[in-house]
Every structure is written in structure tokens, then in C-alpha cells.
Amino acid sequence: MPAPDVAALLAELERAEPDTADAARVAVEWLTGGEALETISQLDVCEFLWYTLPIKISGDRPTIARALGELLRLGGLGRYAALCDSPLTAEILRVYARDGEEAGAAAYHQALEETGVLPPDVAELSWSSIMGPEELGAHLACAAALELAIVSGDPVERGTLTTRWLTSPRPELGGDCWLHRVHGERLNRWVLGRGSARRELAQPFEVRLHAPVAAPSGTCLEPLRWLLALAVNGVPLTERSNLTRVLVLDAVDRFGWDAMSTRSVRSEADVPALTALKEIAVHELGALSRTGRRLELTPVGRALLDDPVALWREAAATLLLPARGEHDFEISIRESALMLLVDNGPLPYRELSERVSDVVNGEGWRTAEGGQVAPPDLAAPLGELQRRLDALALRADCSWDAPWRLTEVGRSAALAALRARALRPRQYAGMG
Numbered sequence: 168m169p170a171p172d173v174a175a176l177l178a179e180l181e182r183a184e185p186d187t188a189d190a191a192r193v194a195v196e197w198l199t200g201g202e203a204l205e206t207i208s209q210l211d212v213c214e215f216l217w218y219t220l221p222i223k224i225s226g227d228r229p230t231i232a233r234a235l236g237e238l239l240r241l242g243g244l245g246r247y248a249a250l251c252d253s254p255l256t257a258e259i260l261r262v263y264a265r266d267g268e269e270a271g272a273a274a275y276h277q278a279l280e281e282t283g284v285l286p287p288d289v290a291e292l293s294w295s296s297i298m299g300p301e302e303l304g305a306h307l308a309c310a311a312a313l314e315l316a317i318v319s320g321d322p323v324e325r326g327t328l329t330t331r332w333l334t335s336p337r338p339e340l341g342g343d344c345w346l347h348r349v350h351g352e353r354l355n356r357w358v359l360g361r362g363s364a365r366r367e368l369a370q371p372f373e374v375r376l377h378a379p380v381a382a383p384s385g386t387c388l389e390p391l392r393w394l395l396a397l398a399v400n401g402v403p404l405t406e407r408s409n410l411t412r413v414l415v416l417d418a419v420d421r422f423g424w425d426a427m428s429t430r431s432v433r434s435e436a437d438v439p440a441l442t443a444l445k446e447i448a449v450h451e452l453g454a455l456s457r458t459g460r461r462l463e464l465t466p467v468g469r470a471l472l473d474d475p476v477a478l479w480r481e482a483a484a485t486l487l488l489p490a491r492g493e494h495d496f497e498i499s500i501r502e503s504a505l506m507l508l509v510d511n512g513p514l515p516y517r518e519l520s521e522r523v524s525d526v527v528n529g530e531g532w533r534t535a536e537g538g539q540v541a542p543p544d545l546a547a548p549l550g551e552l553q554r555r556l557d558a559l560a561l562r563a564d565c566s567w568d569a570p571w572r573l574t575e576v577g578r579s580a581a582l583a584a585l586r587a588r589a590l591r592p593r594q595y596a597g598m599g
Contacts, residue, residue: 217275221263295592301352305345314371322368357589362529380583382479402462443554483583497548513570
């Protein structure tokens with residue numbers, strides 16, 4: 168059966184209900200963007216009715232919704248027409264009119280989630296709020312698959328179906344899968360970045376980061392494993408919630424960490440790498456939690472301890488997660504430093520900071536006073552990177568003033584962190 172022709176449907180509607188045709192014409196042009204009516208999905212209709220119509224279109228919105236419903240019904244799309252006439256749509260439009268855009272958007276998001284056609288975040292992919300063409304195509308394809316499953320009564324779970332649709336080879340993609348397309352798009356966007364120096368530095372990584380970085384064979388991340396294993400039976404803390412001096416001395420002996428003190432080591436505060444290790448385990452990984460004066464292993468921590476590959480993946484990503492109070496500026500500094508360190512070294516701190524400052528200046532970063540970024544402005548974020556590298560035993564020499572050189576495991580961790588950073592979802596400001 169041929170697809171309904173929009174122009175023919177509008178002409179028929181104008182003959183039957185001339186007062187409705189103009190409103191229907193406005194609605195269907197917004198809904199389809201000039202494409203055939205057969206291309207629309209339930210997600211398209213819901214987003215038009217519950218977001219586009221109240222935000223972007225002026226006029227009598229309930230009337231426009233009903234007019235669209237008449238057109239869709241004429242075209243044999245009764246299920247979509249019912250959405251236009253539904254009490255839910257009427258209520259969402261009332262919320263926008265009565266309570267404003269923010270309240271209306273909240274009602275829209277809740278209603279959209281309840282339809283079951285919105286692809287959820289899955290382990291393989293968290294969706295962006297700002298999508299490129301490939302990701303948008305993947306999102307719409309997954310939404311259509313979810314809609315078909317609901318209509319046909321397929322009981323498959325939403326996340327399972329989304330994962331299957333993302334990872335299965337698709338004939339329309341020449342045998343490729345949507346996940347590869349989305350990753351390739353995000354990686355390319357990350358490589359292009361801002362500024363010629365940043366692009367030149369990142370360009371060689373586009374091919375290197377296309378595939379997941381394999382976890383190293385053998386033992387690695389020894390300090391983290393040590394701390395998590397101790398927490399199986401609980402790690403005692405001092406009154407100030409620091410690790411005890413006995414554990415601090417044991418850690419210094421085991422891992423060769425420098426103490427920031429000319430006297431003997433007295434507390435955790437003397438060993439920055441150990442404090443960084445605890446913060447990674449507690450705040451970044453959620454592997455430990457404080458209960459009274461003890462650190463306890465959480466269910467997440469137990470799962471990571473039992474799964475070396477997952478522990479590797481999650482721990483490596485922390486190299487480029489923001490510390491408390493950090494923003495994109497600090498992460499850009501750490502990211503540039505890791506790219507420089509992967510294939511170079513040993514690099515004295517001064518040379519590293521000078522090269523990083525050239526990159527971030529080229530990206531357009533400036534100091535709070537509006538001047539160019541100089542090496543002293545990088546001290547805090549580079550110091551944070553150094554503490555994290557040492558905490559995870561990823562630098563060849565953990566001496567505070569030693570030139571920077573990554574171990575083999577450290578290079579792999581840097582690549583894994585860069586890949587995680589490149590493939591992260593794009594969000595609007597304020598959304599994370």
C-alpha cells in the first residue's frame with residue numbers, strides 16, 4: 168500500500184474541515200521537516216507534541232495538536248493520532264501554559280520516559296543531549312525498534328534491545344553497527360577540538376583510540392588492589408578520618424611514594440599519593456565508603472576487586488575525571504599532558520608544563536585576569552595528575568621532582584583515559 172501523501176491529505180482535510188487545514192499544515196511541516204509521513208515514529212510525534220509545539224510554535228496549541236491528529240487519522244496513523252487527542256497531551260500543554268517552560272519540560276521528559284520508546288543509557292553507550300548526525304540516527308533507529316517491540320508484544324527488556332540494536336551489524340550501514348558509528352563520530356569531534364596545536368597533538372590518537380584499550384596482562388594498579396583488599400575487613404581511620412600511621416608507613420614502604428615532609432612520616436597528610444588513592448577509591452570509583460571510623464568495601468568495590476578488567480577500565484578513567492572544584496580548564500591541561508607523555512619521556516616538569524601551556528593557550532584558555540596561561544598556572548592540575556598517576560603506580564619514578572615518564576601500564580592507562588574522555592556523551596552546560 169503506498170504511503171499517504173501529505174499534500175493529498177491536506178487537500179482532503181481542507182475540503183472536509185477548512186478551519187482545521189491551516190493548523191494541520193503548520194504542524195505536519197514541523198513534524199516531518201518535508202519528509203514523507205511514513206518516516207515518522209512515535210518518538211517524533213511525542214517530541215513534537217510535548218516539546219516543539221509548546222516551545223517553538225505560537226498560536227492555539229491544543230487546536231494545532233487536534234488538527235494534526237485529524238491529518239494523521241486520515242493517513243491511517245490512528246495510533247499517532249490518538250496521542251494528539253490524548254488527555255496526557257492536553258495536560259502537558261496546560262502545564263507549559265500555566266507553570267512555564269521548566270515545569271512543562273519536566274512533564275514532557277517524564278511522559279516520554281513512560282512511553283517506553285526512549286532508548287535508555289546502556290553499558291555500551293550513554294546518550295548525549297547534543298547529538299551529532301550519527302548518534303541521532305542511532306537514537307532514532309533504537310527508538311523505532313523499541314516502538315516495534317511494544318506494538319508487537321515482544322517482552323524483551325528495553326536496555327537489552329537497545330544494546331542489541333547498537334551492537335548488531337546493520338545492512339543499511341554496510342555491515343557496520345551503530346555503536347561504531349557513534350564512537351567514530353565522538354572520537355573525530357574530540358580530535359578536531361579547538362586550536363591547531365591541540366588538533367596536531369590529538370590527531371595521531373584518532374586511530375589508536377578507535378578500539379578499546381586492552382587491560383594489561385599480569386598484575387597492575389597494585390596500590391588500589393592493596394587498599395580494596397584491606398577494606399574487605401574494614402580499614403581503621405583516625406579521629407580526623409585519615410588512614411592510621413601504621414598503614415601510611417606500610418604504603419610508603421610498599422610503593423616508594425615520596426613524603427612531603429623533611430621529618431619522618433607522621434600521617435596520611437604527608438603522603439599526597441596515598442590521599443589521592445583514597446579519594447579515587449571513595450569518590451571516583453565508589454568502591455569504599457566511610458562507616459564511623461572505618462573504610463568499608465562497597466558492593467561496587469567488591470565487584471571491581473573480583474573483576475580485574477572492570478577495575479582497570481574504571482581506574483584508568485579517573486585520570487581525567489575532575490577533582491572537587493575542577494572544571495574543563497583543568498581537565499584540558501591533564502588531557503594534554505597525558506597525550507604528551509604517552510610517547511615521550513622522561514619529560515622534566517618544566518618542559519612538560521611549557522608544552523602543555525602552548526596547547527591550552529592555543530585552545531583559547533585564559534587566566535582569570537584575561538592573560539595567557541603560563542606554566543605556573545598549571546601547577547594545581549598537573550599536581551593532581553601527578554598524585555593520581557603515583558597513586559595508581561603508573562609513573563616509572565614516583566619521586567616528587569623526578570622527570571615524568573609513564574610505565575608501560577601507565578601508557579596503556581593514559582590511552583584508556585583519553586579514550587573514555589573522547590567517547591563521553593556531549594551535554595549542555597550544567598548537565599554534567
